[in-house]
Amino acid sequence: MKLILDHADLASAGGYAARSLPARPVAPVLAGLLLDARDGTLRVSSFDYDISADTVVPATVADDGRAVVSGRLLADIVARVRGNVDLELTGPRLVLRAGSARFTLPTLPLEEYPALPEAGATSGTLPGPGLAEAVAQVACAVGKDDTLPVLTGIQLRHDQEDGTLTLAATDRYRFAVRTIGWKNCDLTADRTALAPGKPFLDAVKAAADDTTIDLALPDSSGSNGLFTLRTDHRTTTLRALEGDLPKYQSLFPTEFHHTATVEIAALKAAVQRVALVATKESPLRLTFAADNTLVLEAGTSDEAQAVDNVDTNLDGDELTVAFNPAFLLDGLDALTAESVDFNFTTSTKPAVLRGHGSDEQALRYLLMPIRIS
Incomplete structure (x- = not known):
């Protein structure tokens, strides 16, 4: 693997993917970012079996290749360098050059890195700023007690008749509810699913500047229990929580x-x-x-x-x-x-x-x- 790209593109991609890295990974390789250089692009990905983040940036690729390196270290480095960044895989080491700076990073076992999850089919399109505002508004009521995981989620409910998406959250002491309109909604019946609150908020914030976000709700059959948020160059998947929030309409x-x-x-x-x-x-x-x-x-x-x-x-x-x-x-x-x-x-x-x-x-x-x- 050998390529050149602008530090701003690498910093943006590394920061986006690294925000989903687990604080305590169940396997050391999950603390890494997967770098995949080919076809004039660099794809940067993270995955911990519950959350995946994937983004693509332009690059001048001399040699195709893949490598896994410490995610937080790479993100910290590229946030502080300037100009073009040269990346070259030399045996078990990734060499990063930027200006007068040179870093040599050990790689993690590529064969141990899990396959990224399949993104779900788009359920509908939402305005990026509008979705970010709606999620932030209800997130204030998300519960923080991990012993009650259902209350740490944000519920998304598609109303087929109205063509709307309603978000709700509660910690038993307050309930926040907000509705937003879909565009190009491709669902044929009502559907409800529970997203992990903080990761969902973080994912939406990261895409808030995008004009539109394609959102996929988990399949009603349960065969694909993933939320997918997709923009032009970024994709995030989140594993849905099990259970439902209390029925709030009567409250x-x-x-x-x-x-x-x-x-x-x-x-x-x-x-x-x-x-x-x-x-x-x-x-x-x-x-x-x-x-x-x-x-x-x-x-x-x-x-x-x-x-x-x-x-x-x-x-x-x-x-x-x-x-x-x-x-x-x-x-x-x-x-x-x-x-x-x-x-x-x-x-x-x-x-x-x-x-x-x-x-x-x-x-x-x-x-x-x-x-x-």
């Missing part, structure tokens, strides 16, 4: 007795200030008053206390509700509107947060209140 009320609209920037600043004294025993308390003032309180008479207020527009009777401040801030950060609508049935039932003036496909963030003693 979201359709009628509300109280609705309050608050400017998000002002509310976030007030929450961050008052939350400084909040504790598990004394969470953030919000009183939506009849005089269109939202009073925020935390702390107890025996400990530090804080009080602040912001303007609101309340439709309904006054009520007081308590929330985990971090969960509330997550929801406010995920909304893309200037103001938030708080929708309540009672102070002890889940509240639904939505961007003021948003449509039916926009983010819905359901937040469980904390009972006030």
Whole structure:
């Protein structure tokens, strides 16, 4: 293997593939990147049996060949060199030259590297920036408890009648739901699958600048349990999680007795200030008053206390509700509107947060209140 390519192309390809490398690979060879030079291109790939990343960049190839080298080391090197990069495989070593710098890297056993998974047939096309925004919005509610793996996922549900894709996530304390429209959808029936939350978010972020993303959902038969995200030069596959999220449709009320609209920037600043004294025993308390003032309180008479207020527009009777401040801030950060609508049935039932003036496909963030003693 012998080739020349621009350092920016190699850095982009190496960085894309290396982000999927496992922190603790089950086999040493899985810590490597597979380099495949042929037909005027360099293909850079990573795979750990659950996630694969594959990208192609242009190169001047003098000799075709394949090699596996330490992925993180290669990514670190190419991120710091400039100009053209010469790669040459010499026996069990890969020699990298860039300007005055020269690196000699040991290779890993090529014969032990597993075959990359077969990418699934495209289910439909989505706008790159729009999908990245939608996934980031629901990802704030992804669970972090690995003992409950189903809650660490993001559910994708295709609605055949509406031609939409709905994303949902929950950690039992909040539920985030967002809908986005498909283009060129090739599915013929409803389909639901659960993607691993953080890897799916990372994959979508990496492709956020692409105009479109071709997305393949796992087969309904279960024969191909892979999600595939494909752009012009990049492909990522993710093994689907087993199980389903709790049915959320019945959790979201359709009628509300109280609705309050608050400017998000002002509310976030007030929450961050008052939350400084909040504790598990004394969470953030919000009183939506009849005089269109939202009073925020935390702390107890025996400990530090804080009080602040912001303007609101309340439709309904006054009520007081308590929330985990971090969960509330997550929801406010995920909304893309200037103001938030708080929708309540009672102070002890889940509240639904939505961007003021948003449509039916926009983010819905359901937040469980904390009972006030």
